[in-house]
Amino acid sequence: MSPKKPRPGAVRKSSTKKGPQKGTGGQKRRSLAGRGPTPKAEEREYHPAYKRAQDAKKKQPARDTRRRGSGGSRGARGSTATEVIAGRNSVVEALREKIPATALYVAHKVESDDRVKEAISLAGGRGIALLEASKVDLDRLTDGAFHQGLALQIPPYEYAHPDDLPGLAADKGETPLIVALDGITDPRNLGAIIRSTAAFGGHGVVVPERRAASMTASAWKTAAGAAARIPVAKAGNLTRTLEAYKSQGLFVLGLDGDGDVSLPDIKLGAEPVVIVVGSEGKGLARLVAQTCDQIVSIPIDSATESLNAGIAGAVALYEVSRIRAR
Structure with a gap:
């Protein structure tokens, strides 16, 4: 009988070496x-x-890596983005007030009415570019606003430097009258103060760079054309700007409900002055108030808590102009 063969398959071969x-x-x-x-x-x-x-x-597009200064460089400085006014009534009113604009966008096959015709006529008369756009393009341009087939593009506002404003008064042979805004965030108040500054012989308005109203379409509209004549300057630090004005011989008058001096009793109206208008709710900031030469209050009826910032600025400007005329 032959020996039994191992089962075919994988077989581990044993090593011939001994040990590990x-x-x-x-x-x-x-x-x-x-x-x-x-x-x-x-x-x-x-x-x-x-x-x-x-x-x-x-x-x-290349990203702008330049640091913005705090008002140390002379010359105009502008905003970095354009603004768009949407809606037929708003566009027509903006064109009537001669707000600077670069282009009027009209929807393709828009249903024309008197407002559309007037907008096209006003834009054409001022040499503003007329551009036809689709509804999708207008929706994107206006960020989904109710545009009614019309949109007006406004260029960035070119701000003046705070140091330029006293020089404008000197060029005219006049005593400087400047308005500075502290904590004013409503562009309509800014526009109203610009209009009052122009009405009462002022030479410019100063706004802080941060947490403040800027020259938007609402400000242009409220200013009613005065923004084309009165420069608006941006200050990197309002307190330092006021201190710089004081070093040039200007007196700083702050408006506050708890002021030490009543507006009709001010003695500095005929001098070079800066009127600082604070917000209706918070008033003047602590450092700004400490920089002022005088804190002035406007006498009002006890039943009224406070005045709107735009109205308070107008009242103070009127009083200064009255003193100077006298």
């Missing part, structure tokens, strides 16, 4: 490592996606 076996000690571990995860297509230099990504980067 020596390994490589991990010396070949590195040779077994892979190349890591596969790079993205945009990161592979010879992949079409890489070239598309590079072309997209070239088309993106």
